Amino acid sequence: MNFRFVGTGDSAQVPCFGCDCPACARARVLTSHRRGPCCAEVRLNGRRVLLDAGRPDLADSCEGERPSTILLTHYHADHVQGLFHLRWGTGAPIPVHGPKDAHGCADLYRHPGVLDFRPGLKPFRPLEVEGLTVTPVPLNHSKPTLGYCLDDGEGRLAYLTDTLGLPAETERFLRDWTPDLVVLDATHPAAHREPRNHNNLPLALEILERLGTPQAYLTHIGHDLDAERLAAATSLPDRVALAHDGLSLQVLRGGAMACDTETAS
Numbered sequence: 001m002n003f004r005f006v007g008t009g010d011s012a013q014v015p016c017f018g019c020d021c022p023a024c025a026r027a028r029v030l031t032s033h034r035r036g037p038c039c040a041e042v043r044l045n046g047r048r049v050l051l052d053a054g055r056p057d058l059a060d061s062c063e064g065e066r067p068s069t070i071l072l073t074h075y076h077a078d079h080v081q082g083l084f085h086l087r088w089g090t091g092a093p094i095p096v097h098g099p100k101d102a103h104g105c106a107d108l109y110r111h112p113g114v115l116d117f118r119p120g121l122k123p124f125r126p127l128e129v130e131g132l133t134v135t136p137v138p139l140n141h142s143k144p145t146l147g148y149c150l151d152d153g154e155g156r157l158a159y160l161t162d163t164l165g166l167p168a169e170t171e172r173f174l175r176d177w178t179p180d181l182v183v184l185d186a187t188h189p190a191a192h193r194e195p196r197n198h199n200n201l202p203l204a205l206e207i208l209e210r211l212g213t214p215q216a217y218l219t220h221i222g223h224d225l226d227a228e229r230l231a232a233a234t235s236l237p238d239r240v241a242l243a244h245d246g247l248s249l250q251v252l253r254g255g256a257m258a259c260d261t262e263t264a265s
Helices: 022-029 058-064 106-110 168-177 201-211 223-232
Strands: 002-007 039-044 047-051 069-071 094-099 115-121 127-129 132-138 146-151 156-160 181-185 216-219 240-242 248-252 255-258
Touching: 022 223, 106 115, 132 168, 146 168, 156 168, 168 201, 181 201, 201 216
Parallel strands: 047 069, 069 094, 094 115, 156 181, 181 216, 216 240
Antiparallel strands: 002 039, 002 248, 039 047, 127 132, 132 146, 146 156, 248 255
């Protein structure tokens, strides 16, 4: 499968409004270091599946290539705000799967437009989506949140954001499932010693060490983590890297190969 990071930032994004830290200053000059709201996409058999919908300009990219399905991790604004414009479009309904959440994003539920909301995915119960076997797994967050384990028969990818640590049952599942690539929340720097709702970098690396996956990328990255990395310039484990917007990967058995990187749209 071809997997692409559309956005790799947290809700504040990079640059963060009003911040003059080194990471934000760099991102204002070098657009390649900008981070949009955390979201991704998978292309398989000529179809486009979205993982979250946080980019405010989502409708623009969908004009050129309409998504066949949208998988929502949860209903916080930075993961669904792109749907507010998209829903008023025309054409065939777009299935939108997500966790069971009575409140969800209430206005979207009341006025879905072309969006066919199908909340209530059950953890560990696989769903077939456009040639992918999608297995939802529970995560630790302030709203009901799911990660997604994607298997196209040639590679396995676990997409795990937003989360603070992993529930024990999710970690057990992942060790048995043996993903080839893990994409994991690492919002906060090491200096953030009491993380809330999201992993800091040391916690993310501990999780990856326990899972023993061949390759991993960190996402949902805050500007303070980028700033800490600029100041300290410490290396990550060989099999772990920070994701960046526009990075495309071909997910295969044993890991993933980088494809051409393009500007996120």
